[in-house]
Amino acid sequence: MGWGNDRIVHEMKKLSLTKNSPSAKAKWVRVPKKFPSPPCPVSSNRMTNPRAVSQWVMPDLPDLAQSLGLETCQRHIFLCADASEPLCCGRAEGLAAWEFLKRRLKEMGLAGARPLVLRSKANCLRVCQNGPIAVVYPEGTWYHSCTPAVLEEIIQNHLLRGQIVPEYVFAQHPTFPKS
Ligand code: FES
Numbered sequence: 794m795g796w797g798n799d800r801i802v803h804e805m806k807k808l809s810l811t812k813n814s815p816s817a818k819a820k821w822v823r824v825p826k827k828f829p830s831p832p833c834p835v836s837s838n839r840m841t842n843p844r845a846v847s848q849w850v851m852p853d854l855p856d857l858a859q860s861l862g863l864e865t866c867q868r869h870i871f872l873c874a875d876a877s878e879p880l881c882c883g884r885a886e887g888l889a890a891w892e893f894l895k896r897r898l899k900e901m902g903l904a905g906a907r908p909l910v911l912r913s914k915a916n917c918l919r920v921c922q923n924g925p926i927a928v929v930y931p932e933g934t935w936y937h938s939c940t941p942a943v944l945e946e947i948i949q950n951h952l953l954r955g956q957i958v959p960e961y962v963f964a965q966h967p968t969f970p971k972s
Contacts (some may be wrong), residue, residue: 862908868952869911870894872939873926876917881924886940890925893941897948910952923963932957933966 858864872894874887881887891914898904898912920926923937927947934957936947943961950956957965 860906862911865907865909866911867909867955868932869913869930870947870952871913871915871918871928871930872944873915873918873920873924875914878917880917880921881926887925890939890941890944894944894948897945898952901948901953903948903952932969934962934969935964936961937963 872887872891873881874891875884876887879887882890894912895904898908898910903910904912918926918928920935920937925939927936927939927944928934929936929947929951932951934951936943936958938961939947943958946958947961950958957969
């Protein structure tokens with residue numbers, strides 16, 4: 794038996810502990826001392842030991858990563874939209890930008906089964922003005938005023954061709970200087 798939840802539950806039963814037992818919380822503190830933690834899969838070198846990740850993490854994660862294109866995509870854009878407290882722009886404006894981004898990436902074949910571009914809706918990117926705010930990686934390029942018209946320029950130039958759109962950049966990681 795491994796050191797996962799099943800083993801811990803088994804050992805708790807042996808100790809007559811249940812999840813709801815009033816003393817479970819106090820005794821639970823001792824459990825980590827009895828059961829050593831598995832090695833951290835993140836610190837394992839996946840190139841030299843490709844099985845190291847799947848040994849300790851959910852075994853289907855590498856397949857999931859492949860199907861999502863996590864290791865093959867070229868860029869990832871995060872767009873602030875539908876924030877719990879929308880400050881950089883109105884909720885409707887942010888949502889319109891997000892829907893436009895999703896639709897155009899799909900139409901251009903950049904998203905989908907083998908995506909070249911990943912897109913994520915961010916609750917807030919902490920800039921909170923002149924939005925919608927977007928950031929594109931790996932360049933680390935921050936864009937303001939990302940209306941559908943501006944997003945179209947970012948998609949056509951930056952996401953597709955790797956050419957940063959300087960008119961709307963307000964911050965740029967030094968690894969990738971503005972062109
Ligand atoms: S609410 Fe959009 S960046 Fe904070």
